[in-house]
Amino acid sequence: MKRIINVLLFTMLGTFLQAQNSISGTITDKIDQATLFGAEVYFPQLEKGTVTDENGYYELKNLPTGSYKLIISHIGFLTSSQSIVITDGNTSFNAQLTPSAIEMEEIIVSTPFHKLQRENVMKVERADMKDLKAQGAVTLSEGITNVPGVESVSTGLGIGKPVIRGLSSNRVLVYAQGIRLENQQFGDEHGLGISDAGIESVEVIKGPASLLYGSDALGGVLYLNPEKFALPNKTEGDVNLTYFSNTEGINANAGFKTSGEKFKFMLRGSTASHTDYHTGDDVTVTNSRFQEQDIKTGVAYQGTSFKTELRYNYNYLKLGIPEEIGEQTNDRTPLSPYESIDNHILSSKTNIFFGKSSLETTLGYTFNTRKEFEEGEDEAALDMNLATFNYNLLYHLPKWGNWETIVGAQGMHQTNSNFGEEALIPDATTNDIGFLATSHLHFENNSDMQFGIRYDRRALDGEENGISGEEGYISPIDQSYNSFNAALGYKLELLKKLTGRINLASGFRAPNLAELTSNGVHEGTNRYEIGNADLSNEQNLQTDISIEYKNEHMEFYVNGFYNSVNDFIFIQSNGQTIEENEVFLYQQQDAKLYGGEIGLHIHPHPLDWLHIESSFETVTGKLKDDTYLPLIPANSLTNTLRTEFTKTNNRLESSYAFITLKSVFKQNNISGFELASDGYNLLNIGLGGTTLLFNHPIDIRLSGNNILNTDYISHLSRLKGDGISNIGRNINLGVSIPL
Structure with a gap:
């Protein structure tokens, strides 16, 4: 040895x-x-x-x-x-x-072989954060809804969580700084908990990604790419300011980064403050206000055959939880009930290059403190600490002709601790370990194949909480789950400009602590929830087929999927009440989801500055008994007319303008405890560009969302049951100044 x-x-x-x-x-x-x-x-x-x-x-x-x-x-x-x-x-x-x-x-980072999208076997959606901000998004969770196939379950404006093709919560993994973001995402009112400041781009894997990421990636992955370090021997800085008319919101962030040939450093700080938002009927939604502070920093060293980087992100959120229309004010400090959330993300990534092979090691530690304060209480009723250590070791084997192979091991050690009067989930420890192997093979006929296999094991050890027989009692739990998963994909250039892809992938998700142990009122949902300690793994198999045609002046794509989920975990009322709260039980039944996206992009010659874009997305989710799944997004059609110019004159480096009409259809395919939703149309406009001021480029953007001030309620709004509408007209003015 x-x-x-x-x-x-x-x-x-x-x-x-x-x-x-x-x-x-x-x-x-x-x-x-x-x-x-x-x-x-x-x-x-x-x-x-x-x-x-x-x-x-x-x-x-x-x-x-x-x-x-x-x-x-x-x-x-x-x-x-x-x-x-x-x-x-x-x-x-x-x-x-x-x-x-x-x-x-651009390069796709969320897949292991880091290829351009046209080279990827798996179709991955990618969006630059700069483009999402230009469309007037107030928060990161709102911005990602501009990606086809992605929506957000919202509680007001400050709380949102991603929905990928109808699946959300613990079925969608969020990655930040190359590590999984753990922040008690089982809760309906638990948002992302990360600022868009210092995020360069967003990538979305729409479908099972358990081969790459293990449990909880059954529905897909939202991968947030942090901003890059400065180029060698460069120093950069910038200040960014944004104002939102609807909430009198102010977002500000500033960054600095410098790099030599080997050493690199960056720092970015941001702050945001919003009052209650106004609906299309000019009603102020009481306690939808929120505040956020965020800091991101990193250091890196890059030698000839060795590079390493260390990043840290601290995020603080104070979020009001809206429940009803009350006092109409412009105050910024959240009222009770509200959440106070601290998120610490520390990550380390190291690469060693051996000439024909390489080793990539990613280590991460996240610490999430979540406190919820009830009305009239000074002490937190709910106080949970979640500490997570995860690791990812990937070894890139030497290439054999056109054959690339990666083998690796991933794992996680997580502890949950309660300090408040209430406990939604017990003090518990979770341990994950997984082993994977995946290969990419390029054929001479302009086709590619990718395949892989993985084994995972998860162990849950939860402590007893409360007194047996009383409300809130949680019995001890000692469970383990394991699963084999595989993926197979093939990409073929049918013609020079026509590409076809077919992917089959399995995924799994172990039941979370809330589903296994709940026994009490979940204040965020106003229902009495009872867990089921006998729940088994969710296991799914999804088939994706996509056709994409692209020439110099037109792009057209069709994506279709069929997702079969065995032992889908869902919550259902049993018709009883406890202390005026309806009782809901966690159960399992096979389910299926199917649908897809269709898109067209025309930039006609010789009017290359003109872009005409249209996309349609649909998803249907059903249980085996033919009843519908909850929180399935309504069908939608988005049409955009966009112009882009570069170097229009000596002062204007570039400019753009757009007008978008998003039509959301009625959603009548609902579960037993949901309300149907009416359709609506939202008109958004915007313009901006880069101009020279004292020979320094400055980015200016102006946009208006819901410009007609339409009063509407999204099907995925958790305030729908209270008849509270979504945000009305919102004018966004932003400026970015390099230093």
């Missing part, structure tokens, strides 16, 4: 002592051979990149030897993706980009 350890240490030391390798070259326009200034040159696996200078020249230093994917992109050109072999010394590589009206592609 000692000899093996010495060999490993010697091998790692050898990688650190390699000579400094570099790559350099020139990027030009393939048509007129003109050099391209500002083209991005990026190695996704190394997470290292630069931009070309005014002569189209680039250079990257301190690179490990081996074969790595190189991505070259520039606005107005087709993104280039190819494998480059880095050798000792300097590698010379010149590239030509083809002009194209197709929007610039």
